[in-house]
Amino acid sequence: MRNVSRxxxxxxxxNTLDESQKRLHSAPVDRGAFTLPALGAIVLATVFASESLxxxxxxxxxxxxxxxxxxTNFEFDAMKHVVDEFNKxxxxxxxxxxxxxxxxxxxxxxxxxxxxxxxxxxxxQNVSQYxxxxxxxxxxxxxxxxxxxxxxxxxxFWNINxxxxxxxxxxxxxASTALHYNRKMFRDAGLDPDKPxxxxxxxxDDIQKLTKMDAKGHIQQAGFIPSEPGWWxxxxxxxxxxxxxxxxxxxxxxxxxxxxxxxxxQSFSKKFGADNIQSFKTGMxxxxxxxNGFMSxxxxxxxxxxxxxxFVTKYNPKMDWAVxxxxxxxxxxxxxxxxxxxxxxxxxxxxxxxxxxxxxxxKYLQSQKGMEMLCLGQKKLxxxxxxxxxxxxxxxxxFIKLFTELAKSKNTLYPPKMGIWAQYNDEISxxxxxxxxxxxxxxxxxxxxxxxxxxxxxxYNERLRLRGIK
Amino acid sequence: xxxxxxxGAKREARAGFVFASPWLxxxxxxxxxxxxxxxxxxxxxxxxxxxxxxVGLDNYKELMGDELFWKTLSNTFSYAAIALPLGMLTSLILxxxxxxxxxxxxxxxxxxxxxxxxxxxxxxxxxxxxxxGEHGVLNTLLLKFGIEGPNWLGNPAWSKPALxxxxxxxxxxxxxxxxxxxxxxxxxxxxxxxxxxxxGWQKTLNVTxxxxxxxxxxxxxxxxxxxxxxxxxxYIMFPNGTPERSTYFYTSYLFDNAxxxxxxxxxxxxxxxxxxxxxALTYGSLRLSSKHVHYQGG
Numbered sequence: 001m002r003n004v005s006r007x008x009x010x011x012x013x014x015n016t017l018d019e020s021q022k023r024l025h026s027a028p029v030d031r032g033a034f035t036l037p038a039l040g041a042i043v044l045a046t047v048f049a050s051e052s053l054x055x056x057x058x059x060x061x062x063x064x065x066x067x068x069x070x071x072t073n074f075e076f077d078a079m080k081h082v083v084d085e086f087n088k089x090x091x092x093x094x095x096x097x098x099x100x101x102x103x104x105x106x107x108x109x110x111x112x113x114x115x116x117x118x119x120x121x122x123x124x125q126n127v128s129q130y131x132x133x134x135x136x137x138x139x140x141x142x143x144x145x146x147x148x149x150x151x152x153x154x155x156x157f158w159n160i161n162x163x164x165x166x167x168x169x170x171x172x173x174x175a176s177t178a179l180h181y182n183r184k185m186f187r188d189a190g191l192d193p194d195k196p197x198x199x200x201x202x203x204x205d206d207i208q209k210l211t212k213m214d215a216k217g218h219i220q221q222a223g224f225i226p227s228e229p230g231w232w233x234x235x236x237x238x239x240x241x242x243x244x245x246x247x248x249x250x251x252x253x254x255x256x257x258x259x260x261x262x263x264x265x266q267s268f269s270k271k272f273g274a275d276n277i278q279s280f281k282t283g284m285x286x287x288x289x290x291x292n293g294f295m296s297x298x299x300x301x302x303x304x305x306x307x308x309x310x311f312v313t314k315y316n317p318k319m320d321w322a323v324x325x326x327x328x329x330x331x332x333x334x335x336x337x338x339x340x341x342x343x344x345x346x347x348x349x350x351x352x353x354x355x356x357x358x359x360x361x362x363k364y365l366q367s368q369k370g371m372e373m374l375c376l377g378q379k380k381l382x383x384x385x386x387x388x389x390x391x392x393x394x395x396x397x398x399f400i401k402l403f404t405e406l407a408k409s410k411n412t413l414y415p416p417k418m419g420i421w422a423q424y425n426d427e428i429s430x431x432x433x434x435x436x437x438x439x440x441x442x443x444x445x446x447x448x449x450x451x452x453x454x455x456x457x458x459x460y461n462e463r464l465r466l467r468g469i470k
Numbered sequence: 471x472x473x474x475x476x477x478g479a480k481r482e483a484r485a486g487f488v489f490a491s492p493w494l495x496x497x498x499x500x501x502x503x504x505x506x507x508x509x510x511x512x513x514x515x516x517x518x519x520x521x522x523x524x525v526g527l528d529n530y531k532e533l534m535g536d537e538l539f540w541k542t543l544s545n546t547f548s549y550a551a552i553a554l555p556l557g558m559l560t561s562l563i564l565x566x567x568x569x570x571x572x573x574x575x576x577x578x579x580x581x582x583x584x585x586x587x588x589x590x591x592x593x594x595x596x597x598x599x600x601x602x603g604e605h606g607v608l609n610t611l612l613l614k615f616g617i618e619g620p621n622w623l624g625n626p627a628w629s630k631p632a633l634x635x636x637x638x639x640x641x642x643x644x645x646x647x648x649x650x651x652x653x654x655x656x657x658x659x660x661x662x663x664x665x666x667x668x669x670g671w672q673k674t675l676n677v678t679x680x681x682x683x684x685x686x687x688x689x690x691x692x693x694x695x696x697x698x699x700x701x702x703x704x705y706i707m708f709p710n711g712t713p714e715r716s717t718y719f720y721t722s723y724l725f726d727n728a729x730x731x732x733x734x735x736x737x738x739x740x741x742x743x744x745x746x747x748x749x750a751l752t753y754g755s756l757r758l759s760s761k762h763v764h765y766q767g768g
Contacts, residue, residue, distance in 0.1 A: 466523075
């Protein structure tokens with residue numbers, strides 16, 4: 001009985017197992033019932049895991065300051081280094097640096113859309129236009145509290161930031177310009193490379209010797225081309241003592257000094273041929289390329305800025321070159337050491353979410369340590385009057401002291417502070433074309449600019465007056 | 471066909487609007503509102519950064535006295551006056567050639583269409599080198615025939631023709647539309663013309679061109695709109711409209727006013743003037759063409 005019942009149990013168990021196996025094989029398995037919850041669980045687990053990994057501890061939460069900067073490449077890297085050092089130096093503020101093309105347009109749109117960055121790296125020439133529109137915050141009070149004062153800066157690099165008596169931006173990196181020349185080409189032309197031209201008249205003689213033409217009269221090598229690189233078409237009259245605007249706000253571009261400057265520009269077309277110069281120039285590549293006229297040793301001398309060192313080192317490190325102050329007219333020794341200056345600036349747009357925190361970074365940047373870190377990184381001069389003892393010894397550009405001295409000279413050339421500078425500059429560039437193509441005399445071309453721009457300036461000033469800005 | 475007016479009709483209409491809502495919302499926000507707002511802004515002193523101030527017709531009056539406005543308008547119309555007819559003619563001739571029965575035709579059609587696929591920015595960079603006065607491909611080729619080419623990009627007399635050449639080179643879209651319509655010309659009509667002893671030229675003039683005239687009108691209208699709004703290529707190739715503003719076009723001046731000079735009200739007024747000019751030209755083309763355009767079946 002016992003055995004029988006044991007057998008029965010076994011048979012029942014075997015049957016049950018067999019049935020369940022049959023059911024398992026015959027009934028379709030609802031995989032979705034398993035996979036969906038499983039996937040959901042994975043997603044949730046991932047979200048929680050990433051949250052817990054990325055979310056900072058509440059007690060260390062930093063205020064994020066958004067900073068848009070126009071630079072790319074080595075210039076951006078230098079600022080990134082300063083930003084990283086600032087972020088490391090404290091635990092309250094995190095500056096997020098973003099490289100932004102066409103920064104002036106994008107900042108404008110962001111301000112009007114009320115979503116501006118906390119910091120914007122604009123060009124010095126934008127400051128007036130943005131200040132007129134109240135698009136950037138005045139920094140007077142914050143500067144006073146932080147001890148940032150005019151006396152610490154090379155005067156021109158402070159003044160560029162001041163509009164209607166208020167400071168609207170602070171310097172990032174400054175630049176001054178000088179005559180860059182190829183010593184080998186000077187030697188080959190029988191000139192002494194250690195005695196660069198002092199006056200425009202000497203320079204004219206040197207240019208004649210340095211310029212080589214082929215049998216057909218085509219330029220093969222140029223001593224100097226005023227339109228290369230062509231970034232400061234407004235400056236030529238200023239080198240002859242011309243001003244672009246008087247103290248009463250009247251445009252003076254057609255003054256005798258300015259006309260003289262542009263007559264000098266036209267003299268190149270008269271001597272070498274306008275078409276000839278243009279054809280020669282189109283044979284050169286972009287500025288930032290090995291085909292650059294100066295770096296490919298097609299042009300013996302050029303008006304260039306402190307940044308040129310970076311590009312010569314990159315594209316033609318073996319080139320034997322030097323820098324000297326741009327020549328002045330012989331009868332105007334008072335205009336010696338004339339230099340076009342330029343400044344990249346940083347400002348806090350109106351409507352920025354974290355102006356105080358943004359200014360904390362500005363304070364760090366404007367310190368001698370911050371500024372030297374940036375300027376050494378970009379291999380430029382410092383806008384501050386005081387530099388550390390090893391700033392010059394560490395600086396790879398052996399002409400850096402000359403650029404600094406030029407920036408301190410009384411003959412610094414900078415565009416007038418006016419909200420419609422972009423328009424005025426466009427007009428001057430169009431006049432420059434007419435002059436160099438010999439389609440107009442310098443007087444005609446400059447008279448036309450003043451006739452067109454003076455009413456535009458008057459109407460602009462009137463609009464400012466109506467808004468109570470001026 | 472009966473119209474559905476039952477209880478489901480409303481639900482269906484609602485569902486239709488819901489499905490179309492992404493486009494409708496986008497259209498209202500990104501097109502309809504800016505379009506209508508720009509009418510108002512054209513009567514305002516508006517810098518984008520400050521609230522607009524109503525100034526009546528001041529912007530329009532100022533434009534009438536603005537030398538640069540007339541200069542850019544003249545540049546644009548003189549460019550369009552050459553680029554449009556030349557482009558239409560070239561596309562038509564190419565389409566006719568590509569409609570013939572020649573071995574390897576698909577390859578030829580592809581080759582002639584490819585230039586229209588090149589993005590505008592790449593096109594500008596490419597042609598900067600083609601037109602280079604010193605080392606350009608075009609001048610090198612011309613030199614082989616003993617012709618010393620001009621400095622295309624630096625000479626005001628040659629800068630606009632250079633842009634016209636580029637526009638003609640990229641006219642593959644118009645060519646494709648012509649080609650499609652040429653293939654639609656009824657062979658029965660061409661055969662009838664053959665039986666009547668018509669020559670090839672007579673067949674083209676009296677059969678083919680009238681039959682494709684609606685497409686020619688379409689290309690004309692699109693060409694007017696496109697050539698008067700020329701912007702990207704000259705903006706890249708000729709900064710500030712150099713040389714001597716010979717390539718400073720209407721849309722470039724409009725863009726500069728809006729985004730560089732912060733004169734959005736002035737730019738809006740320019741935009742509306744251009745809109746009205748294009749509208750008038752399109753209307754004029756449609757009216758003038760009513761006698762010359764033949765629609766099949768009507």
